[in-house]
Amino acid sequence: MDLSTFIAQLLGLIYVVVGFGILADQGRYRALFDDILRSPHFMYLSGLLSLIAGFLIVTFHSIWVKDWPLIITLIGWLALIKGMLILVTPKIVLRRARFWLQRMQLAGMLTLVLGLILGYFGFVA
Numbered sequence: 001m002d003l004s005t006f007i008a009q010l011l012g013l014i015y016v017v018v019g020f021g022i023l024a025d026q027g028r029y030r031a032l033f034d035d036i037l038r039s040p041h042f043m044y045l046s047g048l049l050s051l052i053a054g055f056l057i058v059t060f061h062s063i064w065v066k067d068w069p070l071i072i073t074l075i076g077w078l079a080l081i082k083g084m085l086i087l088v089t090p091k092i093v094l095r096r097a098r099f100w101l102q103r104m105q106l107a108g109m110l111t112l113v114l115g116l117i118l119g120y121f122g123f124v125a
Helices: 003-024 026-038 040-060 069-088 091-099 104-124
Strands: none
Touching: 003 026, 003 069, 003 104, 026 040, 026 091, 026 104, 040 069, 040 091, 069 091, 069 104, 091 104
């Protein structure tokens, strides 16, 4: 199994489960994310984890081709940038996060669709 397939399986599984979770119980996820956004400790930890995950993907999976592995590379760059923003300018991230908190159903659907796409390429294709 190559790295692209492994990461697609891992992220696909996570995104499908979280997407279904958001759609099944939006109130619980809204409260969870709201608690995280109110806590500087959790914000710092989430920024650090995002920075680490993004760095690992960018370092070990920098594949710039016109094919599905590009999705993983872009996710890595977005995670790296998100982690930096959370750690350096958390207020900007808080505004964007509150935007998505008001649109939990859309966030859940987008997360689920991205998970299904990655799951397809990781497990089926």
